[in-house]
Amino acid sequence: MGRGKHITPSQREEILCLRNEKMTLSEISRRLKLSINAVHQALKHINSNKSVNNKTRPARPRKTTPRLDRTIYRISEADRFRTAVDIHRDISARFDTQISIHTVRRRLTEFGLKGRIARKKPFISKKNHKARLAFAKKHLCWSAEQWSKVIFTDESKFNCFGSDGRKYVRRKTGEEFNPKCIQSTINPLRSEGAARAPRRFAPQVGCRLSGDNRCLC
Numbered sequence: 001m002g003r004g005k006h007i008t009p010s011q012r013e014e015i016l017c018l019r020n021e022k023m024t025l026s027e028i029s030r031r032l033k034l035s036i037n038a039v040h041q042a043l044k045h046i047n048s049n050k051s052v053n054n055k056t057r058p059a060r061p062r063k064t065t066p067r068l069d070r071t072i073y074r075i076s077e078a079d080r081f082r083t084a085v086d087i088h089r090d091i092s093a094r095f096d097t098q099i100s101i102h103t104v105r106r107r108l109t110e111f112g113l114k115g116r117i118a119r120k121k122p123f124i125s126k127k128n129h130k131a132r133l134a135f136a137k138k139h140l141c142w143s144a145e146q147w148s149k150v151i152f153t154d155e156s157k158f159n160c161f162g163s164d165g166r167k168y169v170r171r172k173t174g175e176e177f178n179p180k181c182i183q184s185t186i187n188p189l190r191s192e193g194a195a196r197a198p199r200r201f202a203p204q205v206g207c208r209l210s211g212d213n214r215c216l217c
Helices: 009-020 025-032 036-050 066-078 084-094 101-110 127-139
Strands: 114-117 119-122 170-171 183-184
Touching: 009 025, 009 036, 025 036, 066 084, 066 101, 084 101, 101 114
Parallel strands: 119 183
Antiparallel strands: 114 170
């Protein structure tokens, strides 16, 4: 047996059986094609541990305390879009401890906060929530003929507030559409300071028009 290799539990069991048959260490060594020293160490292991199995090794000490784990969770819970790098930077500045970014990721995963691509949803204020609901209830029973008299306009997309590409968020299972985990998008035509098309070319969505294009709403 080469140096540095370990004897398996099955080999130790076989060595013990041969030893109980009154075989010498040299005979066991030749039978199992092991060195005499390996056989001796196997018997020593069995006598000291009362078992042929490998000795259980202690796990690596945890780098974070329960208090630090809760702090990592609270930082992520306050802003689900904060990355492990951001949290690691915050922890390093606030605490006198050295942990890796991978450790932060593992702690977040232990709390069920897994990195996922955020769902996109148009940003709607509370005022618009109420207005849209009122509009839907008011026009709930409109016929197809009534809706045919409404002109719907199209819109062009402009990124006025940075990239709208993929953003990752930390969320738990079932929180896909939780408001804290949604990437809000903004309609540039309705944002403050955005240029608007002339009113005669862009009637408001949902307006009911008369024959001379006057709004009847």
